[in-house]
Amino acid sequence: MADGASPLAYNSTWQVRSDAWCSLEESSAQLVLAGAQHRPVEELGQTIADLLDVLGPIERFWAFPGMQAFGKVRRLFAAGKYDRFAALVRGINRALATDSFRTGQAWDLGAEDEALDRAAHPMEQARTDRPYFEVLIVEDMTEQQEYSLREELRRWRRPDDAFIYEIVVVPSIEDAIMAARLNYRLQACVVRRRFARRSPYDSSSLAHFVDSVVADDVMELSPEERAQVLARSLARIRPELDLYLMTEISVEDMAGRLSHHFRRIFHAREGSLELHLSILDGVAARYRTPFFSALKNYSHRPTGVFHALPISHGKSIVESHWIRDMIDFYGMEIFLAETSATCGGLDSLLEPTGPLRDAQQLAAETFGSRQTYFVTNGTSTANKIVVQALVQPGDIVLVDRNCHQSHHYGLMLAGAMVTYLDAYPLNHYSMYGAVPLREIKRQLLELRKAGKLDRVKMLLLTNCTFDGMVYNPIRVMEECLAIKPDLVFLWDEAWFAFARFHPVYRPRTAMRAARTLGEQLRQPEYRERYQEFASEVGAIDAADDEVLLERRLLPDPARARVRVYSTQSTHKTLTSLRQGSMIHVSDQDFNQKAEDTFHEAYMTHTSTSPNYQILASLDLGRRQADLEGFELVQKQIENAMRLRDAVDNHPLLSKFMRCLTTADLIPAEYRSSGIDQPLRSGLPNMIKAWDTDEFVLDPSRITIYIGATGFDGDHFKRSQLMDRYGVQINKTSRNTVLFMTTIGTTRSSVAYLIEVLVTIARDLEARIADMSPAERGAHERAVQRLTSASAPLPDFSGFHSSFRDSPAETTPEGDVRRAFYLAYNDSYCEYLMPEEAEQRVENGEQVVSTTYVTPYPPGYPVLVPGQVFSQEILAFMRSLDTPEVHGYRPDLGYRVYVDKALEIAAADCPKPLRDGPPA
């Protein structure tokens, strides 16, 4: 644990709680033993009392074991009845560890002695196949009332119910908010009439989880208005929770005025059956996986296949003598589910009208979009679809040059005029950060000055970046829309699908930002704010660039359109088979302006034989994210923090490696909060930094600086991690390796990684000790090279004038498509070895690339078609020791244009499709 960090700082109490129960079981067993052997028990007693104090404030937010049983644990301990105390603790801990409490059996722990051990031995006939969840009831009630309600709801259970649930009762808004933050098993919440603002309990150890947004004067409101305030707060933290209102006043009147957050309203005197059925129905609606279910049903039907796909129902395999091992390995089920049918209960991805349409609609609800589309060829394809749908040849698109290759190819195919944006460099680590908002605004203002704003179509950014830099999308969109009110945004969230399921991450996702922005633009208070802003700045179209660069801009609510797209590799951070990806749309002009072209673009890039297994896995991944995303993402972050702590606090590891912090990766000028380590210094700091800073770091991406090992990133990845220990990582730089935790990371896998790192460090230490003076010198030189400055990362040098609108242009956009296709004529191209290229550049000649040149790592194109070489680029390329450089042939060198080609291109230079500003 980092110095000063609270055990609860990481916003997840699951680990603290399960560790405390395990320790309690161990200590209580020792207590019994010590008592039997007449040994002193004071020290053990203190340990146990401390553990009970840790658990006390947490347990009231969980249905099992429940406050009654926990009270009994405390009482038995206080009364010195250690045998019974230890038995009860053992029972509870076993039930928690084995999840046996999820059957809903063995729950009367607070009652009779003989029930004590039942938790550890659930009744055999209990069904274990139904998912279990918990329901939060917000009402200040007596213990007896709570008991009656629990029993009443239990009485409605039926053996064939699809789910089983238990209730957690809290008496106040504060407790309800803490419960929503802490108890990931909650799926529904029933808000009743009588509850307080503040918690009656001492919650000081959980102060991190209390929300300060609910004002104290909430108690002056009517119970129903208070319920609405609570509903809004809960929906902000956990939008997936089904909210129900139970009231005693006229429900008919209330129903019309209810906030959309409530799924249903009930009259309190009408009993609980309807409520019970609604709770089950609400979860069932989210549990639905229409396409997976249709595929499952289809796969069990006998079919005669007179169509393509001999593998369907395993037919071409089962009779084969030579590929039987295919079934041995994969099992039969997957082949039963292989079909090319689009009817008989199935659906067509290209024109969905049945289960695929339903599955996509459910995904739209889960991910907060207006429309969601499944993509079976990864975000590489999703990006090309969105770009083609929205960009016409000649449109100007602003894009981070450091973006994924799919954007470079997509923009090339679309014929966009591309303006590359430079991210801030992190030269010491040979990495890029993200694109500062000031740089985006500067480019937009330049385009405005050149009279080209009408041709600017889209801003395309990666959120979060591979290395974990997260934008503030709402701020970026607000300020850009102030300059260009109909700008379309494509946020590449290939690595960020999980972010929707954590309350601190969520506001920084494209879909949530789009929704918030849309709501904000409609609010009368915003219009007033805008009027104030407008009267200070004057007409924005005439305002001075420097003024607009310096101040925060607000979009004109009468002109701004919210047109936002996001692409997510579901397979990268949530559950899906490889290549499963989604496009989320929150475009208020989609129906009028984009639906048709989107459809065409989707048809352009989508196979007419999409893989059904990928589609079914997207459907299932959606269900999982909806019902347990909140839990899994908290665990992902907690695991990341454990890994960071272990590396930084281990005496041997910290000799050779160090986790880079927010302060290392995000310069102070982009962190107005001034917080260097947001999550490590506690949840409130994380919330503050994520609220205000221009960039924040996704804590689940852990960049470890390994310069002191003397291994470069690529060697460390291949020779140390992969070959020796089978640890897979993806990205490296000269002196860093990137580890990421996902919802699939377990505590054991973190422990294994730490073990591996310690072994590598130990071996290295031993090797250094045994080195000869010459070897030691070589090692020290390697360390020196890796820890000192390298060639700076080169900025985008510019397009050759032949690929711009005209040689006199003042703005930098270029036509990558023309530059790309010109090179199909071999006689226009030649190869230059690096020395010759350097010589020519030094002589002041323009050397122009025909193609993308992309070293891995870092993995972004250092040159694009039509781009001129610069000394910085050549120096950077020379400094790389990576073996993999796409677009460069070591035997021939760089492929560049001959002068004749550039002359022809210049003469050919087409007028832009829409020339100049509108009259």
Ligand SMILES: Cc1ncc(COP(=O)(O)O)c(C=O)c1O
């Ligand atoms: C930022 C970014 N966008 C898009 C992609 C492509 O995603 P996929 O692998 O799903 O095609 C990647 C892949 O690494 C990426 O890093």
